[in-house]
Amino acid sequence: MNGPADNEANNGWHWDRYWQADRLSACLADTATGNYAQAIRTGWAAFFEPFPDGARLLDIGTGNGAVPLIARETAVQAGRRFEIHGVDRADIDPARFVHATPGALADIHFHGRTSAESLPFPDRHFDGLTGQYALEYTDPASSVRELARVAKPGARLRFVLHAEGATPVAGAARGLAEIAFLTEELRILDKARVLMRAAFAFEQANAFDTRLEDEARKAREQYLAAARAADARYPGAGSKALFSEILDGVRAAWDHRRNFTLDYILTGLDRIDQETRAHAARLEDMRRAALSREELAALATLLREKGFGGVRTGELRAPEDARLLGWELQAALT
Ligand SMILES: C[S@@+](CC[C@H](N)C(=O)[O-])C[C@H]1O[C@@H](n2cnc3c(N)ncnc32)[C@H](O)[C@@H]1O
Structure with a gap:
């Protein structure tokens, strides 16, 4: 209780x-x-x-x-x-x-x-x-x-x-483990933020800059490696809702980034982060209850x-x- x-x-x-x-x-x-x-x-x-x-x-x-x-x-x-x-x-x-x-x-x-x-x-x-x-x-x-x-x-x-x-409580424990894997082990949202910052820096530079290009490429590789690890861990449709919410959210931000400012994109990622934390808090509530x-x-x-x-x-x-x-x-x- x-x-x-x-x-x-x-x-x-x-x-x-x-x-x-x-x-x-x-x-x-x-x-x-x-x-x-x-x-x-x-x-x-x-x-x-x-x-x-x-x-x-x-x-x-x-x-x-x-x-x-x-x-x-x-x-x-x-x-x-x-x-x-x-x-x-x-x-x-x-x-x-x-x-x-x-x-x-x-x-x-x-x-x-x-x-x-x-x-x-x-x-x-x-x-x-x-x-x-x-x-x-x-x-x-x-x-x-x-x-x-x-x-x-x-x-x-x-x-x-x-x-x-x-059953519902066991489901909550599994959900919490999934969130910990995504946010603490893979640090997927941190990597998405680094990726967006690096991509904006490179794409909006006044002149072509190989250092910025290199940083953007590395950030992309790191994010994609984390996304692949997420996909590999949860191939079953049942447990994918949370994964999809995060990965699809980041993908949409990436696809549409040229229509928006970096601040707007980062605010969107913050929102995903807050939703994920709220979800974890509800699951934690259930586990403790x-x-x-x-x-x-x-x-x-x-x-x-x-x-x-x-x-x-x-x-x-x-x-x-x-x-x-x-x-x-x-x-x-x-
Ligand atoms: C697991 S949900 C159950 C909701 C609903 N009874 C159902 O079965 O769909 C628990 C609910 O309790 C509410 N809650 C938690 N602490 C409460 C409190 N001290 N007083 C009133 N509601 C509370 C939460 O906001 C949440 O909506």
């Missing part, structure tokens, strides 16, 4: 840009809907199904509203209407950025820049409290205290939490101490191949 991460530097909260894009779930997305795959959806639909018409629900760490959308769909299928709120520390605006379900998202009350540790709602307000890969990102003592405060007596709660060794079995038990104890009863924990596994997807935690305010 971690407290609020401290990686906001000068580029905002590292989840801001992630959610200011047309995507619904943080991981495990179904390719057809963009929302969570069935293994995750089923548990949420079963949780939301018993809530009566008019129930008021709160989803913390909501991202672009993956869980609120499942709540809404469940209500619509049952001919009911829920009042659904989603909060996130990130600067979210799902109805603006997610195109697949604009009407449905407009029906949900989203509160960006809102931490679970300090909820802007009255006491005893909600019938249901949820979070998908969310509670474990927060400071648990403060957020559980807030959840207990805003829950009505009898309110039900369900959280899906990252588990050590589970993952709970061991003992940490899950401690969270269950915390809920009991704050007045929740019927606390149940368990493993959430994919039905098709039994992969561990996370922990499941349920309770009700007594």
Whole structure:
């Protein structure tokens, strides 16, 4: 578990840009809907199904509203209407950025820049409290205290939490290794900067200069050697997204460099660098958020101490191949 991460530097909260894009779930997305795959959806639909018409629900760490959308769909299928709120520390605006379900998202009350540790709602307000890969990102003592405060007596709660060794967490560890390989071992963006500077110096010199030509050629060779090493290490399409983002970005900057100033090109490379760092920060968040079995038990104890009863924990596994997807935690305010 971690407290609020401290990686906001000068580029905002590292989840801001992630959610200011047309995507619904943080991981495990179904390719057809963009929302969570069935293994995750089923548990949420079963949780939301018993809530009566008019129930008021709160989803913390909501991202672009993956869980609120499942709540809404469940209500619509049952001919009911829920009042659904989603909060996130990130600067979210799902109805603006997610195109697949604009009407449905407009029906949900989203509160960006809102931490679970300090909820802007009255006491005893909600019938249901949820979070998908969310509670474990927060400071648990403060957020559980807030959840207990805003829950009505009898309110039900369900959280899906990252588990050590589970599929998404293992993916995060692989992603971090890829980023370290690209940025620390190959130093690909540093080499791209050297290349651009050298190419501009040579191409914009007043007269042909063999020393500048030689430097530009060497810088190009060094960059291309790093790019080939990147390609050779990750030939499989699955893990290439990050590689392509960086390599294609540099290639585009190179191809179009004559239309732009060096400053503009270097700013573009800085942007790629910032995106890569934000991606690493999110993966690092996930890795640190993952709970061991003992940490899950401690969270269950915390809920009991704050007045929740019927606390149940368990493993959430994919039905098709039994992969561990996370922990499941349920309770009700007594
Ligand atoms: C892994 S994402 C999950 C988002 C969404 N629940 C989903 O499953 O698609 C974790 C989210 O928690 C948010 N978050 C992290 N710490 C938070 C906090 N203290 N309060 C509220 N949200 C937080 C992040 O901004 C991020 O959007």
